[in-house]
Amino acid sequence: MTAGPHARSVPPRYPDGFRDQVAEYIRAHAGSPEGTFRAISVKFGISKALVGVIADEIGLADAWTDGVARTADATTARRTYLAAQRALLQEDLLDTAADLTSRLHDDVTHLHVVKTIPEGIDADPDEDGGFGFLAAERVEHTILPPGPAEWRSTMTAIAAATRAAIDLAKLDQGQDATGQATGMLEQFENSLRAARAERERLATEAADEGP
Known part of the structure; x- marks a missing residue:
């Protein structure tokens, strides 16, 4: 129907x-x-x-009005928490820069891997020109004053830490602190990683050249 x-x-x-x-x-x-x-x-x-x-x-x-208020409160609390975390991180960065500055003229330890012939082993080569044993290895270290390479890598790390601390201060002066903080911290981490890699490269070159 x-x-x-x-x-x-x-x-x-x-x-x-x-x-x-x-x-x-x-x-x-x-x-x-x-x-x-x-x-x-x-x-x-x-x-x-x-x-x-x-x-x-x-x-x-009125639930939507109340909900918006709760969301606003949560957002405010989140911003307050992030501001506190940024302040702590800023202190750590400045402490790191100060520590690196205080150690700028400290002696530098260079590590060297030295191959040695085991005791009681004939060191003469065989018919093929090789040796019938595996050379032992030991690590020796040499302490030297810092040179231009060490100063450059240390100053790079100091500059990165200082720049990151300044950027954090700028964020707290009214700039957007949500997306920029992550990118800034990634840049700081990359700068420190680059400085560390440069120092390791220079140390390797120095070890290859010998004392």
Whole structure:
């Protein structure tokens, strides 16, 4: 039987407890990115109007206002936490720069790997010109005053730490501290890694050249 043109549409019937689930979700998430009218309607498969009706029925008409306030409070707390972390990191960076500066003229230890012939082994080569044993190795070290190469690598690390501390201070002076902090810290880490690699390269070259 076909309904007449004036037949009233029957609203869909939802499972028992369905409205309670929607209401609980509204209470928990209203005002957050996942708690907008559209997000809730999509999640539960209902109209945005029904979302508003359910909120009104249970006295949650202001839930979105409260949710926005909670989100704002959480954002403020997060910013405060990040500011405190930046302050601690800034202190560490300045301490690192000061420590490196104090050690700028300290002597530098160079390590050398020396091959030796084991005791009691004939050191004469065999018919093929080789030796019938594996040479033993020991590590020796030489302490020398720092030279231009050591000063350059140390100053690079000092400059990187100082620059990172200054950038952190700039962030706290009103610049955006969310995306820039990560990039800045990555640059600092890369600078220190480059300085460390340069120092290791110079040490290797010095070891190859010998004392």
